[in-house]
Amino acid sequence: MAETGSAPREVRRAAVAGLVGSALEWYDFFLYGTAAALVFNTLFFPTFDPLVGTIAAFGTNAAGFLARPLGGAVFGHFGDRLGRKSMLVITLMIMGVSTFLIGVLPSYATLGVWAPVLLMALRIVQGIAVGGEWGGGVLIVSEHAPDHRRGFYSAWSQTGVGLGFVLCAAAYAVVQATTSTASFLAWGWRIPFLAGILLTVVGLVIRLRVMDTPAAQETAAAPKPPRMPLVEVLRTHPRAVLIAFGARIAENGALYIFLTFSLSYADTIGLDGGVVLAAVMVGMLCESFAMPAFGALSDRIGRRPVYLGGAVGVILWAYPFFAMFDSRNPVLVFVAVFVAVVLCHGAMIGTQPAFFTELFDSRVRYSGVALGHELASMVAGGFSPLVATALLAWAGASWPIALFLIGLGVVTVVAVAAAPETRRRHPEHRKEAAPACVQPQP
Template sequence: MAGPKRTRSEVRTAAIASLVGSALEWYDFFLYGTAAALVFNTLFFPNFDPLVGTIAAFGTNAAGFLARPLGGVIFGHFGDRVGRKSMLVITLMIMGVATFLIGVLPTYAAIGIWAPALLIGLRIIQGIAVGGEWGGGVLIVSEQAPAHRRGFYSAWSQTGVGLGFVLSASAYSLVQAFTTPESFLAWGWRIPFIAGIVLTAVGLLIRLRVMETPAARQQAASPKKAKLPVLEVIRTQPKSILITFGARIAENGALYIFLTFSLAYAAKIGLSTGLVLTAVVTGMLVESFAMPLWGALSDRIGRRPVYLGGAIAMIAWAYPFFAMLDSREPVLVFVAMFVAVVICHGAMIGTQPAFFTELFDSRVRYSGVALGHELASVVAGGFSPIIATALFAWAGMSWPISLFMVGMGLITVIAVAAAPETNATDIDDTDSPSEIGDYDPTPERISR
């Protein structure tokens, strides 16, 4: 049974609300990654060797990624049974409070071992919140968009992810510009975290205005809604979960090498971290508005060709990326980051929302999308900066990191190649897999 269709104005409102709310929530999450690369190794792990301290700081960053699947399971459960909108409001509130508390957290010099312990605890809370947010933020748009433009509209939710990073990195750059290195370490790094509570309030006002999706309303009112959506999606659609997981490995793993490890790498080779951070921010800003274009392209030629193109490009760019950083030439640094982020990563992440949405049945869609997406975040995004740092410590050169990125790219190529083409799938079908057999998004379900 198909749900009521939304007007173009309602779809645009949903896209804007998802973009803004997502940008603010990911601003909070990305702040931590930047701080882990720049200050946490000194302030919370001062007794370690500098390189070991960097690995430890990235380890606390990884704690947030370890918690993301838990957030996906919790909020996916209620998102499938109650609705998408309420989960998005709750996750944003949790994220805002946790980020503010990091901003006022005493350092190791003040409270000793309790400082890194509390830091890890708050990072875990952030991870739970963002683990529940991504799936809902995507579905609030993709379930309301017309099938033939689902790639374009749903990609705007990913634009919020990109803009969230730009906001967080810009906040750090602004604070660094108006403080001395000593005052930045003493108190300046706290300002972006504390300011997050104000941005959270703005995001809540916007998210409260968005309408619930037709599919979620139908499921909430249905007497046949899944009792335990995460267990049902594992039982009925394991292949879709594995495809989602594999497709994320290159996209997420490479992203955090580009965004966070590159800053630490720059410091180790004598390259200005300010230059790299500016290149990263510029690349992410351009990518944020390229994402809907990649999504629109997937509406025209299919999800698989665009996604595969991004993964293959990332494999090909893994070695040139570090070679250009090693040159220390500003122009080459910008070209390296632009191609890596806008083209390689952009093609994958811009296609992702529609692609993942179309892989799952509406009865368990939130749980399925969140589970596959967040499990990959643990394996790829959470540990890729740590692995890259360890590889660099072992070899003293970048080539092992390039090989690591090639390996992640190959996993994603295999996963996407094994997926069906889902472009323009009718996602309003609310029959449960238990009633119609294991879900299979074959051409019979696809309306062209």
């Protein structure tokens, strides 16, 4: 069967657009989670006990994850019917404006109960935007990429996720280093949110220059494009949706424990939060460049072995991760984060774009990828810091959180083990019917 893919120049342009656009969009999304761990409990929930206030702050963070499937459904529908590019422009604009508005939102001391209400509303808008962005950001790269290098090229869209977190953490580190504690609580925390609007403009310029994918153009020009892609993907690809959902559970749930909850946990055990933030920044920066390596490895040996390696790693590293944190030794903390983020999480997220792309037919791919991805984000990513904080409050120790991580890993191992190997598929030439979408091409 003939090789698919766009011209090399367009592939590189799509990879850059995917990387930069996702970096800026996820910078905005990660800002909220970091602020929830550091300041929102004090500014928006001051009437609660500190630990309860942290739970409430993570609860508003979870609201954004609850909204992500809605964004995936809406933008997946129009992305399958009208193309990927226009949806990516719209979602980036929505994310940039909502992030800026969080930066100017008065606190509880000024607005009273309306402050947390408006905060949650803006977080929901963020969730809708990022829920629609991920699928399109991945497909704009993976559908341009040649078959034999789809894993490598599409992983660059995930590199943007890692760099987005690094930008977020760096912004907070600079602000904290240059302001007093009082100034940071009063106004310093707002600076990274306000800067997001400038970064959004940069992202828009880059995304407007990339062409839509050949698969999207072909579907949009077809005599009968799918009227209801979401309904069609559930009818023709139910197994693929479930596989994508299960594969995301450990990848997403563990990530937010490693990144967001770890900052709160450090404060609870008396560990310097600056050490953890630095460890997370280094880990995410290293992971950003490990992702394409894992994607390239999946081009050689298959998607399933690489993805399974990361999921098994989460299971094996759950207890050592918290044991190293409990030691309060900065070197061990760096090792704990590096292994968890770069090796365990990196193997999964670096393989995920190509793996999920190849599970679905191009007519309904945006909807299918977004649905499986965002449902898992809602269940695992949105609630994992909340569950971890509640478990810590209940047990006063980390062991139940480690068990929780192991449970997430088991779910993903089962899902990926049940998946077909997709590496040798040519997704633009597959049949529409469900049986064809679960059998690899010879």
